[in-house]
Amino acid sequence: xxxFKYVITDPVGVHARPAGVIVNVAKTxxxxxxxxxxxxxxxxxxxxxxxxxxxxxxxxxxxVRCDGADEDAAILKLEETFKENL
Amino acid sequence: xxxxxxxxxxxxIAIGPVHLMERHxxxxxxxxxxDISAETAKFNSAxxxxxxxxxxxxxxxxxxxxxxxxxxxSIHMMMVDDLDFEDLVxxxxxxxxxxxxxxxxxxxxxxxxxxxxDDEYMQGxxxxxxxxxxxxxxxxxxxxRTIRLEDSAIVVADDVNPSEIVGFEKSKLLGLVTSKGSxxxxxxxxxxxxxxxxxxxxxxKMDKSYEGKTGIIDGFSGxxxxxxxxxxxxxxxxxxxxxxxxxxxxxxxxxxxxxTADGRTMEIYCNIGKSKDxxxxxxxxxxxxxxxxxxxxxLDSSDYPAEDYQFNEYRQTLEAMGGRTVxxxxxxxxxxxxxSYFNLPEEENPAMGLRSLRICLxxxxxxxxxxxxxxxxxxxxxxxIMVPMIISVDEVxxxxxxxxxxRNELKAEGVPFDDKVEIxxxxxxxxxxxxxxxxxDIADFFSIGSNDLTQYxxxxxxxxxxxxxxxxxxxxxxxxxxxTVVENAHKKGKWVGLCGELGKNTxxxxxxxxxxxxxxxxxxxxxxxxxEKLMQVNTAExxxxxxx
Numbered sequence: 001x002x003x004f005k006y007v008i009t010d011p012v013g014v015h016a017r018p019a020g021v022i023v024n025v026a027k028t029x030x031x032x033x034x035x036x037x038x039x040x041x042x043x044x045x046x047x048x049x050x051x052x053x054x055x056x057x058x059x060x061x062x063x064v065r066c067d068g069a070d071e072d073a074a075i076l077k078l079e080e081t082f083k084e085n086l
Numbered sequence: 087x088x089x090x091x092x093x094x095x096x097x098x099i100a101i102g103p104v105h106l107m108e109r110h111x112x113x114x115x116x117x118x119x120x121d122i123s124a125e126t127a128k129f130n131s132a133x134x135x136x137x138x139x140x141x142x143x144x145x146x147x148x149x150x151x152x153x154x155x156x157x158x159x160s161i162h163m164m165m166v167d168d169l170d171f172e173d174l175v176x177x178x179x180x181x182x183x184x185x186x187x188x189x190x191x192x193x194x195x196x197x198x199x200x201x202x203x204d205d206e207y208m209q210g211x212x213x214x215x216x217x218x219x220x221x222x223x224x225x226x227x228x229x230x231r232t233i234r235l236e237d238s239a240i241v242v243a244d245d246v247n248p249s250e251i252v253g254f255e256k257s258k259l260l261g262l263v264t265s266k267g268s269x270x271x272x273x274x275x276x277x278x279x280x281x282x283x284x285x286x287x288x289x290x291k292m293d294k295s296y297e298g299k300t301g302i303i304d305g306f307s308g309x310x311x312x313x314x315x316x317x318x319x320x321x322x323x324x325x326x327x328x329x330x331x332x333x334x335x336x337x338x339x340x341x342x343x344x345x346t347a348d349g350r351t352m353e354i355y356c357n358i359g360k361s362k363d364x365x366x367x368x369x370x371x372x373x374x375x376x377x378x379x380x381x382x383x384x385l386d387s388s389d390y391p392a393e394d395y396q397f398n399e400y401r402q403t404l405e406a407m408g409g410r411t412v413x414x415x416x417x418x419x420x421x422x423x424x425x426s427y428f429n430l431p432e433e434e435n436p437a438m439g440l441r442s443l444r445i446c447l448x449x450x451x452x453x454x455x456x457x458x459x460x461x462x463x464x465x466x467x468x469x470x471i472m473v474p475m476i477i478s479v480d481e482v483x484x485x486x487x488x489x490x491x492x493r494n495e496l497k498a499e500g501v502p503f504d505d506k507v508e509i510x511x512x513x514x515x516x517x518x519x520x521x522x523x524x525x526x527d528i529a530d531f532f533s534i535g536s537n538d539l540t541q542y543x544x545x546x547x548x549x550x551x552x553x554x555x556x557x558x559x560x561x562x563x564x565x566x567x568x569x570t571v572v573e574n575a576h577k578k579g580k581w582v583g584l585c586g587e588l589g590k591n592t593x594x595x596x597x598x599x600x601x602x603x604x605x606x607x608x609x610x611x612x613x614x615x616x617x618e619k620l621m622q623v624n625t626a627e628x629x630x631x632x633x634x
Contacts, residue, residue, distance in 0.1 A: 009427075013205070015208075020157075020161045020164050024164075044169075047170045048164045049165065049170040049171060050170050052211065053199055053200075055203045055204070055205060082388075083388050084387070086388065
């Protein structure tokens with residue numbers, strides 16, 4: 001299992017557009033991709049409603065975990081995607 | 087005659103018969119079907135049809151209104167495809183409910199989740215869920231949602247979804263009035279990009295008796311008139327005709343030179359943020375980009391934008407402009423444009439603080455990365471580099487030295503670049519304006535940043551709304567400085583542009599042409615308006631002393 005932590009800088013938080021980008025990226029990997037925010041149940045990053053349902057706001061920290069065969073590639077790509085979009 | 091007001095979305099006028107858009111209520115009941123496999127099949131097929139619709143809407147919106155407007159439909163596609171949504175629907179179907187009811191109740195559950203969130207943006211997403219639910223249930227119930235207008239009409243509705251507005255046949259949709267909605271909604275943004283006369287949030291319920299009556303939308307004031315008096319009809323018809331004529335005339339100026347009646351040329355360029363804005367510049371026949379605000383690359387990033395990322399963006403802009411001049415301003419972060427990863431200290435007076443070039447002087451690697459990206463992109467078009475916030479000759483020397491080093495570095499690496507790229511500066515401080523004779527020795531060109539020049543000259547904070555009335559960009563002090571700058575540059579054989587708000591003020595077009603300004607750069611919708619004015623100017627008849 002691999003993970004990274006990231007603090008959201010986008011002023012609107014995890015809104016529809018970047019959530020869509022993350023779901024699309026997560027779906028390209030076979031491993032499980034979960035996003036966790038303190039005080040909420042972890043959400044599947046391949047599901048847009050789950051991800052948006054976390055209500056992640058600007059300045060909040062999330063933990064992204066990848067677990068599965070291609071977790072190394074997935075964690076790199078997702079970290080890049082978070083940085084670029086959020 | 088009935089008159090009411092809403093919020094104006096797009097400044098134009100529409101006159102035509104009113105058509106009320108009512109949604110036919112679907113009768114979705116919680117009846118149990120019992121045939122789980124049949125209901126599952128209905129859901130799956132409706133879901134595929136909904137996705138096909140959305141794909142079509144995405145492509146249509148992309149073509150009409152651009153990628154940022156189209157994006158909502160790709161999000162909707164993702165929602166339709168979402169596994170959480172599917173799980174909720176299937177749970178209901180497995181309980182024996184019919185497919186339409188299962189979809190509707192799943193969507194209600196998700197909409198309730200969004201509505202309960204403590205964030206206005208997320209609460210608004212409840213509408214997206216209802217939109218996709220309606221789309222799928224329409225297919226289940228066999229009532230497809232394409233909206234057919236028999237004849238051209240002003241559509242009056244309670245509310246309109248983004249997907250519905252592009253669903254109309256564009257040639258038949260004269261204008262749009264909604265009781266609900268807001269000027270910043272997605273629908274409003276699309277209406278604006280379609281140049282559609284539109285008023286929202288009237289708060290007035292649809293009245294069936296309006297159907298077929300003549301309606302008028304005044305997109306300037308937000309007024310709606312149903313069943314106008316003959317005098318009103320005459321007034322608005324005249325105004326509409328004038329708008330049509332003016333627009334047609336401006337479009338007819340495409341391809342014409344930016345020349346005054348007495349033959350003096352003042353180029354009209356366009357201000358842009360990112361490469362994607364080039365389309366609007368070209369559509370309005372801008373002869374070049376007078377200001378590309380590269381700080382948008384920094385504002386949209388969560389870390390310093392990498393050299394390759396910048397290079398791609400500059401290259402795309404240069405290529406899209408196909409050999410026309412593109413002036414890219416180096417990073418102008420600071421003052422009202424802040425980014426967290428710069429970790430800049432809080433300042434009492436940020437407009438006069440550590441901003442743009444001043445940051446680069448402390449952190450030269452920022453400038454170096456940007457110059458490398460710019461030079462690498464320079465072979466793809468006609469690039470000029472412009473440096474903001476200059477107050478001294480030494481600063482320009484510092485930048486030119488760094489550019490020199492970057493060129494040597496690229497040469498050593500065997501990377502191709504154009505070694506004739508002009509390096510100019512912005513004249514936006516009174517200091518730079520006053521010593522513009524000295525600066526003209528070393529800078530290749532000037533571009534006057536009239537917004538900051540006015541703020542600093544008049545000592546009036548641009549951000550302070552209480553001083554708005556005193557922020558007079560036509561103040562003689564500002565116009566005299568501008569004239570001095572132009573004269574000083576021309577004495578040394580250098581050219582001068584202007585890229586602030588002042589450029590679009592057509593009351594000053596004659597003055598600018600008469601003092602010999604070489605170029606003004608304005609946002610895309612103003613290019614042809616300024617050209618129209620410029621063509622009427624006879625510089626011999628302009629009394630410069632009246633302005634200064």
